[in-house]
Amino acid sequence: MPTxxxxxxxxxxxxxxxxxKERFVISSGWMENRRxxxxxxxxxxxxxxxxxxxxxxxxxxxxxxxxxxxxxxRRWLLPxxxxxxxxxxxxxxxxxxxxxxxxxxxxxxxxMGMWGLAxxxxxxxxxxxVGGTRERVPxxxxxxxxxxxAELVAKARQAVDEGYRKVKLKISPEKDIEYVAAVREALGxxxxxxxxxxxxxxxxxxDHLARLDAFDLIMIEQPLAAGDLVRHARLQERLDTPLCLDxxxxxxxxxxxxxxxxxxxxxxxxxxxxxxxxxxxxxxxISRDAGVPVWCGGMLESGxxxxxxxxxxxxxxxxxxxxxxxxxxxxxxxxxxxxxTMSADGFVTVPRDRPGLGVEVDTERxxxxxxxxxxxxxxxxxxxx
Numbered sequence: 001m002p003t004x005x006x007x008x009x010x011x012x013x014x015x016x017x018x019x020x021k022e023r024f025v026i027s028s029g030w031m032e033n034r035r036x037x038x039x040x041x042x043x044x045x046x047x048x049x050x051x052x053x054x055x056x057x058x059x060x061x062x063x064x065x066x067x068x069x070x071x072x073x074r075r076w077l078l079p080x081x082x083x084x085x086x087x088x089x090x091x092x093x094x095x096x097x098x099x100x101x102x103x104x105x106x107x108x109x110x111x112m113g114m115w116g117l118a119x120x121x122x123x124x125x126x127x128x129x130v131g132g133t134r135e136r137v138p139x140x141x142x143x144x145x146x147x148x149x150a151e152l153v154a155k156a157r158q159a160v161d162e163g164y165r166k167v168k169l170k171i172s173p174e175k176d177i178e179y180v181a182a183v184r185e186a187l188g189x190x191x192x193x194x195x196x197x198x199x200x201x202x203x204x205x206x207d208h209l210a211r212l213d214a215f216d217l218i219m220i221e222q223p224l225a226a227g228d229l230v231r232h233a234r235l236q237e238r239l240d241t242p243l244c245l246d247x248x249x250x251x252x253x254x255x256x257x258x259x260x261x262x263x264x265x266x267x268x269x270x271x272x273x274x275x276x277x278x279x280x281x282x283x284x285x286i287s288r289d290a291g292v293p294v295w296c297g298g299m300l301e302s303g304x305x306x307x308x309x310x311x312x313x314x315x316x317x318x319x320x321x322x323x324x325x326x327x328x329x330x331x332x333x334x335x336x337x338x339x340x341t342m343s344a345d346g347f348v349t350v351p352r353d354r355p356g357l358g359v360e361v362d363t364e365r366x367x368x369x370x371x372x373x374x375x376x377x378x379x380x381x382x383x384x385x
Contacts, residue, residue: 006121007085009044013039016036019332020300049117064106089117110276134316135314137310167183167193168196195212201224222247232264252279271308307358336360340359
């Protein structure tokens, strides 16, 4: 869908802190309070859009953190686009990549925000602008590591009762086979079940991981180190269960490498991880053409980040339920209205008939939660920046 040129004149960075309802634990760490970096973008006509940087507090999932992203945005990335006429959101990534290596999550926060701004300017939903076709998207849940098998089973049963269409269990070398066996027995053979290791294993654990084949899982997500496509390929040869790569897929090229090497059979696309919507859409297309299903993962986003994930997940090849839990899954109160909800049969409605993100940002709540903020403006015409 063509868009009109955009000129970004002001961006405000805000760091907020949202307390999670409960501690979320994965193999590499845990979180109780989510530090979230938000961007408020304004164009020359006065239109605004919000976006979210998905990096965490610590460099345990990726090298980026809230603090490194703040630095990258203010020092290198925002000066590249403020005040510049931009043909459309599809060219933003190239502008940000020119001369700046890395920082994909910081770049994605700008790039995706420009997609949001373009949707507002065009008066269309973000879903329609990015090529989405679905009215509803199926929703799965990601359950963190639990202290006991009984607690994990209880949470999995609750998720099924609430309507989730896929249950994904975080695993670690200390909490895997027996925990998965307990959940599979409790939920029965027909419930779609997956596991996610967050790179907690090595290839030496191949025989151990092969025991997961007994549980008829949809996938084993990211068992080995992020950059280790060759060893993932060797592991996939050993397993019947499809491997899904998450941390390994950082751009379209790594998706092509995965397919060429046979490192996995499913792709988790997180737009914030791959540098934004341009890369995410390309990975979607590469996977579709190869007959490989994709799904949209989550990064404990607020309702702002969730809006971008829902829009992306409305594209045709997102065949598996995404980690698109409603607001109430993580937050006592979100920062958007209406909050994201899930139907009794496990679907999130895509706001295809509302311009932009499809939700309104609760600016009073954001202001109350803000720990620091900084505003950057384009130089006035004729004045050197």
